[in-house]
Amino acid sequence: GAVVSQHPSRVICKSGTSVKIECRSLDFQATTMFWYRQFPKQSLMLMATSNEGSKATYEQGVEKDKFLINHASLTLSTLTVTSAHPEDSSFYICSASGTATGNTIYFGEGSWLTVV
């Protein structure tokens, strides 16, 4: 299957700072990327959908000014958590799809964010 890579896999940041998570499609052009958040032992909650070159579409209840999503190229999307607080600590997972994947959605490895 296609490969989606996230970086960093784990990050610890201080409360009030910002942190950026990258999601890259390594062997295909990702026209659409999705960002999910997963709390321990729970399911995935969709945060936003981004199409390359367009503004992300956020799900209801997700603060777009806090969770900045950029999808500036067909292989890279970034999620920036601004002014992070301890309650933002979570597992963030990106996924991507494109015509080359048969429109199947592939997931990254996930990124653990801990805000202290």
Added chain:
Amino acid sequence: AQSVTQLGSHVSVSEGALVLLRCNYSSSVPPYLFWYVQYPNQGLQLLLKYTSAATLVKGINGFEAEFKKSETSFHLTKPSAHMSDAAEYFCAVSRNSGNTPLVFGKGTRLSVIA
């Protein structure tokens, strides 16, 4: 709106026994259905998908699922469980394949007992 219900948050089977993980969906349009597996602290790996072709879908690692429209079900099965199958399994539905986000069930944790 679309939704997925996974019956049983935790399923425990003996090594070598049949694995059956249940998934029922709700969709106002013909659905695309997926099963993903998640190992601890990792992302999701696609096991198999149904996209309106054959109703019996074969996936990786010996898993398969059958789409039953009359029962709105897409249960995941494997004839013989292996210790390495222990993981979290998610059923998901979407309206389209790739361009619309997946809606996930709550997940079923599979334990395999030696």
